[in-house]
Each structure stands twice: as structure tokens, then as C-alpha cells.
Amino acid sequence: xxxxxxxxxxxxxxxxxxxxxxxxxxxxxxxxxxxxxxxxxxxxxxxxxxxxxxxxxxxxxxxxxxxxxxxxxxxxxxxxxxxxxxxxxxxxxxxxxxxxxxxxxxxxxxxxxxxxxxxxxxxxxxxxxxxxxxxxxxxxxxxxxxxxxxxxxxxxxxxxxxxxxxxxxxxxxxxxxxxxxxxxxxxxxxxxxxxxxxxxxxxxxxxxxxxxxxxxxxxxxxxxxxxxxxxxxxxxxxxxxxxxxxxxxxxxxxxxxxxxxxxxxx
Numbered sequence: 001x002x003x004x005x006x007x008x009x010x011x012x013x014x015x016x017x018x019x020x021x022x023x024x025x026x027x028x029x030x031x032x033x034x035x036x037x038x039x040x041x042x043x044x045x046x047x048x049x050x051x052x053x054x055x056x057x058x059x060x061x062x063x064x065x066x067x068x069x070x071x072x073x074x075x076x077x078x079x080x081x082x083x084x085x086x087x088x089x090x091x092x093x094x095x096x097x098x099x100x101x102x103x104x105x106x107x108x109x110x111x112x113x114x115x116x117x118x119x120x121x122x123x124x125x126x127x128x129x130x131x132x133x134x135x136x137x138x139x140x141x142x143x144x145x146x147x148x149x150x151x152x153x154x155x156x157x158x159x160x161x162x163x164x165x166x167x168x169x170x171x172x173x174x175x176x177x178x179x180x181x182x183x184x185x186x187x188x189x190x191x192x193x194x195x196x197x198x199x200x201x202x203x204x205x206x207x208x209x210x211x212x213x214x215x216x217x218x219x220x221x222x223x224x225x226x227x228x229x230x231x232x233x234x235x236x237x238x239x240x241x242x243x244x245x246x247x248x249x250x251x252x253x254x255x256x257x258x259x260x261x262x263x264x265x266x
Contacts, residue, residue, distance in 0.1 A: 015041075019166060026173035032064035035143075035170065042163065043129070043156040045145035049075075052179050053093055055138025058085055059246070063141075063178070074122050080245060083119035085215050089130050089142065096134050098168065100160055103128040104151060127151035131160070133171045139179065141171050198240045206233050210246055 006012060018038045025031055036048045047067050051060040067075045088110075092101050103110070104127045110116040126147050133141040145152075195204055209219055216234070220227045238244055 019170075022170045023173070026170050027177035029178075031170070031174045033066070035167070036066065039145070039160075039167075042159045043145065043152060045129070046148060047071075047075075047146045049144045051142045051144070052175075053140045053142065058090055060084060060142070078119050078122055082215055082246075083115060086113070086115040086118070088113075088115065089132075092130075092132060093140055093142070096138075096140075097132075098134060098164065099132045100157065100164065101130040101132065102152065102157070103130065106151075124148055129157070129160070131164070131167070133168050133175075135172065135175060139175070141175055141179070143167075143171070195241075199237060203233055203237050203240075206230070207237060207249065210234070210249055 018041075022031065022034055022038060025034055032048070032050050036045070039045070039048075047065070049065040049067065050063045052063050053060050062076065065075075088103060089101060092099055104125070110120055113120075123146070126149060128147075129145045129152055131143040131145075133143070135141070195207060199207065206219060206223070209222060214222065216227060216230050219230045223230070237249070241249070243249055
């Protein structure tokens with residue numbers, strides 16, 4: 001079929017209008033929802049999550065999602081702070097290459113894994129598609145789409161591959177507006193003062209390791225202390241800071257750009 005014939009099709013006109021809308025709103029907080037709506041015309045999905053992975057950090061920040069409130073405890077409560085560190089997606093992220101990754105019982109050895117037992121089986125998913133968008137500074141944005149009743153078709157995956165470069169351009173604009181100027185700092189003013197005033201030196205050391213994505217067992221090996229001692233330190237840190245999870249701890253060190261604060265953080 002000639003390109004001119006394709007470009008005169010009514011559906012192509014609507015497609016171009018949708019793409020133009022996404023570019024125009026790439027620096028708006030509504031971009032994730034708009035993008036999901038556009039992609040539903042290509043690869044219909046039930047839920048989506050957009051996560052930011054900082055360079056050399058396995059612990060993601062959730063930027064946006066449409067997970068129903070009734071399912072958030074399973075999706076997010078069980079994912080953080082430990083299941084996320086066993087996510088098979090991390091191996092793909094370390095490659096640093098643009099990719100579309102399909103995660104289900106046919107494509108991954110999930111059934112016997114700790115990740116499956118502790119987290120994935122509770123989601124009751126039939127399929128998960130993760131679209132990886134590496135940034136030039138080593139960060140990465142991941143768009144995850146899930147299905148409970150079916151798996152993505154080969155036609156849908158081929159279509160997603162064909163529009164990858166366009167979607168990446170849109171995601172990159174969103175990243176530059178919302179994430180590139182955000183910082184995960186070891187010394188933000190208010191939190192740094194709070195931590196210095198109420199945490200011990202060892203507790204501050206543990207905090208720095210935790211926000212880099214290290215789990216309890218890794219912390220124990222790194223500090224040459226017992227697993228139980230790490231758990232005691234972690235419990236004391238949470239109590240002193242008035243928090244109850246590693247996700248909340250990491251969120252204390254995320255400073256979004258001042259002009260654009262309404263990110264959907266969890």
C-alpha cells in the first residue's frame with residue numbers, strides 16, 4: 001500500500017491528532033493518562049504504571065498509575081520495599097538498551113522464583129508488557145501495562161515496536177519536565193537536618209544504603225552485621241522519622257521541580 005493511501009485514511013488522521021496532543025502536553029501532569037489512552041488504541045490494556053529508575057539504583061519511584069484503589073495494596077504494597085528488588089525487569093534495565101519486555105508464565109521462569117511467590121502470583125495477571133525508555137544520563141523510564149484475562153497478541157507487540165520511537169520522544173519530553181530536574185539527594189535541607197539531629201551515625205549510614213536500593217540481606221553483608229541487627233536499625237529509623245516503609249524513606253529524598261509538583265506519587 002502506498003504511503004499516500006495510508007495517510008489519507010480517516011484513522012490515520014485521528015492518530016496524528018492524538019500524537020500531536022501528546023507532544024503538546026508532554027510537560028503536563030496529565031501526560032501519563034493521555035498516553036495510556038492513546039496506547040489503548042494500539043494495545044488495549046487494563047492497568048498501567050510509569051516508574052522512574054535512577055542510574056545505578058534498583059529502587060524505582062512510581063510517577064503515575066491507574067491502579068484501582070482496591071488493588072493498590074497488592075500491586076504497590078507488596079511490591080515495595082523488597083519485591084521490586086527481585087523484579088526480572090532489573091536485568092533488562094542493566095542492559096541499558098531500548099526494549100519491550102513481555103513477562104508471563106511463557107516468557108519468564110516465574111513459577112519457581114521468589115519474586116513469583118512473594119509478589120507476582122498475588123496479582124492474578126495473565127500478561128505484563130514493560131516498555132523501557134533509557135535516558136542519556138543513565139536513568140530510565142518504564143511503562144508497564146497489565147492484563148488479567150488475556151495475553152498481548154503478536155500483532156499488538158509488532159505495532160508497539162513500530163511506534164516505540166515516537167512514544168520515546170514523548171516520554172523523553174515528560175522526563176525532562178518532571179524528572180530530569182528532580183534530584184534524589186543525600187542532603188536535602190529539611191530532611192538532612194532532621195536526620196542529622198535524630199539518627200545515629202550508623203543509622204545515617206544505613207539510610208544512605210537503603211535509598212540506593214539495597215535490601216536487608218545486602219545491608220547485613222555490606223555492614224558485616226546480622227540480619228536481625230539490620231531489622232532493628234531499620235525499625236528504629238522508621239520510628240524516629242515517623243514513617244513505615246522504605247518507599248516513604250526514599251520519597252523523603254525526592255525533590256520534584258518547583259514549578260511542576262502534581263506527580264502521582266505512591
